[in-house]
Amino acid sequence: MAGNSQRxxxxxxxxxxxxxxxxxxxxxxxxGKGPTPPASARKGHVKNRIANxxxxxxxxxxxxxxxxxxxxTAELVVGRNPVFEALRDGVxxxxxxxxxFIDSDERVREALQLATQRGDINLMEAPRPExxxxxxxxxxxxxxxxxxxxxxxxxxxxAAAAFDDGEEPLIVxxxxxxxxxxxxxxxxxxxxxxxxxxxxxxxxAAGMTAGAWKTSAGTAARTPVARATNLTRTLEQYQKAGxxxxxxxxxxxxxxxxxxxxxxxxxIVVGSEGKxxxxxxxxxxxVRVRIPMPGGAESLNAGVAAxxxxxxxxxxxx
Numbered sequence: 001m002a003g004n005s006q007r008x009x010x011x012x013x014x015x016x017x018x019x020x021x022x023x024x025x026x027x028x029x030x031x032g033k034g035p036t037p038p039a040s041a042r043k044g045h046v047k048n049r050i051a052n053x054x055x056x057x058x059x060x061x062x063x064x065x066x067x068x069x070x071x072x073t074a075e076l077v078v079g080r081n082p083v084f085e086a087l088r089d090g091v092x093x094x095x096x097x098x099x100x101f102i103d104s105d106e107r108v109r110e111a112l113q114l115a116t117q118r119g120d121i122n123l124m125e126a127p128r129p130e131x132x133x134x135x136x137x138x139x140x141x142x143x144x145x146x147x148x149x150x151x152x153x154x155x156x157x158x159a160a161a162a163f164d165d166g167e168e169p170l171i172v173x174x175x176x177x178x179x180x181x182x183x184x185x186x187x188x189x190x191x192x193x194x195x196x197x198x199x200x201x202x203x204x205a206a207g208m209t210a211g212a213w214k215t216s217a218g219t220a221a222r223t224p225v226a227r228a229t230n231l232t233r234t235l236e237q238y239q240k241a242g243x244x245x246x247x248x249x250x251x252x253x254x255x256x257x258x259x260x261x262x263x264x265x266x267x268i269v270v271g272s273e274g275k276x277x278x279x280x281x282x283x284x285x286x287v288r289v290r291i292p293m294p295g296g297a298e299s300l301n302a303g304v305a306a307x308x309x310x311x312x313x314x315x316x317x318x
Contacts, residue, residue: 005306019294038222077145077210078138080107086145087114087121090221091213095122099131099142117129150208153224155234158197159241159265161224169243170313175231175281176272177302180206180318183225184215186270191219193310194317198223199267201231232280239286245269247277247285248305254289256312261287263316268309270302 077086077093084107086093096115102108115121131140162169172190177183178271183206187198206212207227213220229235235245244261247269271277276299282288291300291308300308 003197042168054192057066073216074149075147075210076135077147078135078140078143080105080111082094082144082210083143083145083290084111084114086210086212087118089214090218091145091210092148093118093121093145094148095124096148097124097126097131097134097144097146099140100125100127102142108143141184145210147210147213150225152208152227153197155199155226155228156237156241157245158199158224158226159238162196162265164301168263168301168317169267170195170265170310170317171197171199171238171243171267172306173228173231173267174302174309175269176205176275177200177270178204178206178272179302180209180212181215181261182206182302184212184217184220186306187212187216187223187225188219189303189307189310191216191223193307193314195223195310198225199231199234200225200231202227214246218289232284233270235267235281235284239284241265243267244287245285246309247271247282247288248291249277249282249288250290250299252288254287256289256291256309257288259289262309266313268306268313269286270306270309273301284292 077083094116158171159169207226243265
């Protein structure tokens with residue numbers, strides 16, 4: 001009898017007893033999920049696959065986004081006169097470092113005043129050893145100005161911006177010009193004669209340093225400078241876009257006044273004063289021209305040569 005009672009108890013214990021409530025936690029599972037999405041939005045549906053295929057075709061036809069230009073490197077302007085002149089000439093700057101317990105003279109006071117008036121330059125006080133370390137021991141005279149990296153344009157953007165404005169591109173490319181002052185002078189001439197920008201090679205060429213900014217007399221703020229990884233390839237791309245490439249050379253086959261291309265879309269290529277155009281760049285040019293010089297000078301520096309040609313181009317376009 002005892003054995004039968006145990007079996008009955010086991011059978012009874014297997015039955016479901018009272019269950020605890022969910023406390024409303026399962027209520028969300030009973031709620032509706034909204035209207036059924038269209039077939040084109042339901043994963044796995046044939047119409048969804050067709051819609052995805054069409055989207056991929058449209059994306060493939062869409063042009064790739066424009067990549068930005070290269071960035072320059074940060075620079076330090078050192079010394080009381082150079083710092084004052086950089087601030088006076090509008091060279092971009094982020095921080096002015098001033099030596100602690102500096103012997104203040106007129107240049108120091110003027111530099112501090114200019115930096116304060118600009119409103120976007122941080123003023124930092126630093127001990128002399130720190131400034132010595134920053135400048136690698138240069139004679140900083142207690143003033144150090146930090147210039148941010150220059151934001152170069154992409155070479156193709158120069159021509160594209162001109163075309164977008166309904167104008168014929170007028171661009172200057174520099175080949176082997178290593179003096180930042182020449183670059184600044186060219187930027188100033190391009191701005192003065194209605195050009196659309198300057199192209200410089202990435203290597204073995206002057207960049208937009210504080211010296212170039214100063215020589216540009218403020219025009220670098222509104223005249224884009226682009227940096228080309230390979231100048232020859234960049235000139236070929238300009239040719240494909242419909243621009244004539246005119247190189248300046250002392251032994252050019254045409255004189256400047258005979259070149260008809262200057263009133264259309266054109267890239268003027270200027271070489272260094274000593275070596276002129278490099279071989280590959282010279283061979284890429286559509287035409288090489290010379291500037292008549294009755295006075296007998298053998299050559300002009302890059303800034304002057306570019307200014308002469310830009311004036312002639314502006315005269316014809318006007």
